[in-house]
Amino acid sequence: MKHFQTMTEAVRAASQLCSGWLVLENGEPVETDAALYLAGVTDRLDHEDDAAGETYYLASDEGAVGVTSRYEYLAQWILIPLPRPMAEIERDASAELERRRSEQSQGRTEPARFCPWCGFRQEPGAKFCPDCGRKI
Numbered sequence: 001m002k003h004f005q006t007m008t009e010a011v012r013a014a015s016q017l018c019s020g021w022l023v024l025e026n027g028e029p030v031e032t033d034a035a036l037y038l039a040g041v042t043d044r045l046d047h048e049d050d051a052a053g054e055t056y057y058l059a060s061d062e063g064a065v066g067v068t069s070r071y072e073y074l075a076q077w078i079l080i081p082l083p084r085p086m087a088e089i090e091r092d093a094s095a096e097l098e099r100r101r102s103e104q105s106q107g108r109t110e111p112a113r114f115c116p117w118c119g120f121r122q123e124p125g126a127k128f129c130p131d132c133g134r135k136i
């Protein structure tokens with residue numbers, strides 16, 4: 001665990017350890033640029049509040065970013081490392097979205113039906129099984 005005077009320094013150090021974070025407050029995934037912006041805003045607000053310099057930022061060995069003060073024993077975590085690289089998460093999410101869109105556009109909203117005698121897949125509205133010929 002490393003201590004820093006500003007959140008910006010903590011995020012810079014943590015970005016060497018992981019590829020992105022989840023903002024603990026709202027679960028939003030952020031990359032380094034966004035986290036540095038967030039840190040810059042936080043540091044400006046801190047500077048106004050914290051004239052005595054009691055606040056410290058932390059970077060854990062895994063790349064989590066937290067805050068604590070010299071009077072507190074427990075850190076409050078702000079950013080936690082993503083379980084996988086951001087690009088991989090985005091790729092999976094867009095593939096899943098694409099899959100759902102294509103299912104919807106094919107009108108596959110009803111579950112598939114199968115012949116009770118032979119298990120052959122049935123077309124919607126069919127009266128006889130095209131495989132075994134029995135009535136459905």
Ligand SMILES: [Zn+2]
Nearest residue numbers: 115118129132
């Ligand atoms: Zn059949």
